[in-house]
Every structure is written in C-alpha cells, then in structure tokens.
Amino acid sequence: MTQVNPPAAPADIEAAVGRTIADLGAAFSGVLVNVGRRLGLYEALARIGACTSEELAQATGVRERYVREWLNNQAAGGYVHYEPTGGRYTLPAAQALVLAIEDSPVYMAPAFEVAASFWLDEEHIIETFRSGRGFGWHEHNERLFCGTEMFFRTGYRAHLVTDWLPALGGVVERLRAGAQVADVGCGHGASTIIMARAFPASQFIGFDYHADSIATAAQRAREAGIDNVRFEVATAKDFGGGTFDLVCFMDCLHDLGDPLGALAHARAVLKPDGRVMLVEPYAGNAVEENLNPVGRLFYAASAMACTPHSLSQEVGLGLGAQAGEARLRGLARQAGFSDLRRATRTPVNLVLEVLP
Numbered sequence: 001m002t003q004v005n006p007p008a009a010p011a012d013i014e015a016a017v018g019r020t021i022a023d024l025g026a027a028f029s030g031v032l033v034n035v036g037r038r039l040g041l042y043e044a045l046a047r048i049g050a051c052t053s054e055e056l057a058q059a060t061g062v063r064e065r066y067v068r069e070w071l072n073n074q075a076a077g078g079y080v081h082y083e084p085t086g087g088r089y090t091l092p093a094a095q096a097l098v099l100a101i102e103d104s105p106v107y108m109a110p111a112f113e114v115a116a117s118f119w120l121d122e123e124h125i126i127e128t129f130r131s132g133r134g135f136g137w138h139e140h141n142e143r144l145f146c147g148t149e150m151f152f153r154t155g156y157r158a159h160l161v162t163d164w165l166p167a168l169g170g171v172v173e174r175l176r177a178g179a180q181v182a183d184v185g186c187g188h189g190a191s192t193i194i195m196a197r198a199f200p201a202s203q204f205i206g207f208d209y210h211a212d213s214i215a216t217a218a219q220r221a222r223e224a225g226i227d228n229v230r231f232e233v234a235t236a237k238d239f240g241g242g243t244f245d246l247v248c249f250m251d252c253l254h255d256l257g258d259p260l261g262a263l264a265h266a267r268a269v270l271k272p273d274g275r276v277m278l279v280e281p282y283a284g285n286a287v288e289e290n291l292n293p294v295g296r297l298f299y300a301a302s303a304m305a306c307t308p309h310s311l312s313q314e315v316g317l318g319l320g321a322q323a324g325e326a327r328l329r330g331l332a333r334q335a336g337f338s339d340l341r342r343a344t345r346t347p348v349n350l351v352l353e354v355l356p
C-alpha cells in the first residue's frame with residue numbers, strides 16, 4: 001500500500017471512511033428521491049399515513065417488491081419512520097413538507113433533478129476543468145432547467161411577495177400603484193409570474209438569453225392565465241422594453257460573464273429612484289464562512305454550472321455562486337450605484353438592495 005506521510009491515526013481513518021459512507025449513501029439514494037417524487041410515493045405516504053409496502057404499492061399502482069426496497073432505503077436514511085411490529089412506514093409531517101407537499105415553504109425534492117443533471121454533464125465539466133473554457137447554461141442537460149425552476153420556486157413562493165419585496169425601500173407601494181419591472185435571467189419565469197400575480201396593476205417583463213427557457217416561461221404564464229407579464233429573449237446587457245421601477249436579478253447575477261456590465265445596463269434603464277434587487281445564494285465574504293452544508297451545496301453548483309457558465313460568456317468574470325456581499329457591493333459601486341445594502345436573508349438566500 002502507498003504510505004501517507006505523516007501516517008493517519010486509526011480513529012481518523014475510521015472517521016474519514018464513515019464520512020464517505022454517509023456521503024455515498026446520500027449519493028446512491030438521491031436518485032431514489034427522484035423515483036419517489038415521480039411515482040408519487042411521497043405524496044401517497046403523506047396522504048394515507050402509516051402503511052405497509054403492500055398498501056403503498058396499491059395506492060400508487062407500483063410493484064410491491066420495488067416499493068418495499070425503496071421504503072427500506074428511505075427508512076435507513078431517516079426520511080421515513082419504520083414500525084417493526086406492524087411492518088408499517090410513516091412519512092413524518094416535517095419530512096412531508098420537504099418531500100411531498102409541493103406548495104410547502106420548504107419543499108426541496110426537485111433539487112435532486114439538479115443533482116441528476118450534474119451527473120449527466122460530468123464529461124463536459126471534466127473537459128472544462130482541463131481546458132479552462134466555459135460551458136454555457138444552455139449546453140447543460142435539460143433536467144437542470146426544470147430542476148432549478150421547481151427548486152427556486154419554493155423560496156419565491158414562500159418569501160418573494162411577503163418578505164423580500166417589502167424589505168426594499170418603497171417598492172411595494174410602487175408595485176401596487178402600477179410599476180414597470182424587469183426580471184433579468186428569469187429562466188422559466190417562476191419569480192416573474194409570482195410577482196405578476198401579486199401585483200396586477202404592474203407590468204412585468206422576464207428576460208433571458210436562453211430561448212428555450214423563455215418559450216417555457218411564456219407557456220407557464222399562459223397556463224396561469226396571467227396577462228400582465230411577457231417574456232423576451234435578451235441578454236442582461238442589452239434588454240430593452242423601456243425604463244423600469246425595479247430590475248431583479250433572481251439568483252443569476254453571479255452566473256453572468258459580465259455582472260458589472262449587467263449592473264451598468266440596469267442603472268441605465270432604471271427610472272429615477274428605481275431599485276435593483278439582487279437575490280443571491282447565501283454566503284459570507286470569506287471562504288471559511290462558507291464551509292458548512294449550505295456552502296457545500298453552493299460550491300458544488302458553482303463548480304458544475306455557475307462558474308462554467310460565467311466563463312463561457314464575454315468578460316468571463318467567474319464570480320462564483322458565493323461571491324459574498326462585500327464583492328457584490330464593490331461591483332454595484334463600480335457600476336455607478338451609490339451603495340448596496342442587505343435587505344433580508346433566509347438560510348439559503350441573500351436579498352440585496354442596490355441603491356441609486
């Protein structure tokens with residue numbers, strides 16, 4: 001065996017193996033969260049309560065032998081509780097909010113779609129690590145687009161209208177009265193549609209460079225029957241449509257090749273006393289502040305999607321998903337804004353207000 005120097009202590013080896021087994025268990029089981037979500041297993045467990053594998057199989061029309069294996073995996077992971085006496089499985093209420101109930105404020109199951117897309121793009125990302133070239137958002141497996149939409153929508157539904165917009169100076173009053181809003185890098189338009197529904201007197205335009213995402217966003221708005229919103233293919237540096245009371249960058253500024261150019265363009269199209277809202281992944285200003293489970297998640301997303309995308313575009317700044325407030329403030333000032341302040345936060349989001 002190759003010797004390591006200095007030699008590792010047996011207890012440290014045990015801890016390293018234990019940590020890796022836990023992570024392997026999560027990596028192997030992530031796909032089973034997708035399987036459970038797509039087959040309606042979580043939803044049925046939440047609906048029917050304590051049940052045997054036969055009862056769950058019957059309720060979902062899925063083969064019992066597979067359901068039993070799935071349930072035991074879920075029980076071993078602590079997602080499901082197993083009662084040996086009656087052979088019954090229960091999805092605890094808190095776990096149902098995270099995995100089964102789509103409109104709960106903590107619904108996270110679709111994030112595993114994003115994980116699936118990362119595995120599918122592994123070869124491309126290895127190549128970008130070697131070459132230093134970028135890899136654009138549009139080049140990813142399409143599971144990234146719907147996964148991102150569904151995952152981020154949870155936070156937008158829970159916080160955007162009730163907490164984030166009210167935390168910005170005077171914005172809600174303007175939206176109630178009738179304002180023009182640009183949602184830049186809107187993807188499938190989850191945030192745009194939520195805001196448009198809440199503020200019918202205002203007009204919303206979602207912009208994204210990715211034509212397929214814009215087509216999906218327009219379809220979502222049609223399905224929702226909302227007519228004070230429209231979607232256009234445009235980049236963050238050239239979108240038009242008039243002047244705006246509010247320009248939003250919802251979890252996308254750090255993805256851009258040229259976030260400074262995008263902020264400067266936002267400033268040029270803002271009305272006097274208009275506001276820019278940045279929603280960014282939660283992060284501290286130094287690496288050591290981000291060495292925790294949330295930081296781990298975002299550094300992974302950053303390495304697999306955000307940084308390669310930024311490096312694929314003009315300027316290629318490569319901010320990374322955890323740029324932190326201080327770096328973003330520096331960019332806002334460079335773009336000609338007077339300041340940037342933290343409006344509010346969640347465990348996973350920073351909400352920043354850029355001041356004219």
Ligand SMILES: C[S@@+](CC[C@H](N)C(=O)[O-])C[C@H]1O[C@@H](n2cnc3c(N)ncnc32)[C@H](O)[C@@H]1O
Nearest residue numbers: 137152185186187208209210235236250251252
């Ligand atoms: C992480 S996704 C966020 C999507 C959406 N805001 C949401 O919250 O669901 C980043 C988005 O930025 C878009 N994007 C990337 N570069 C862009 C650019 N230069 N101009 C406009 N949109 C861009 C991508 O197509 C993608 O939809």
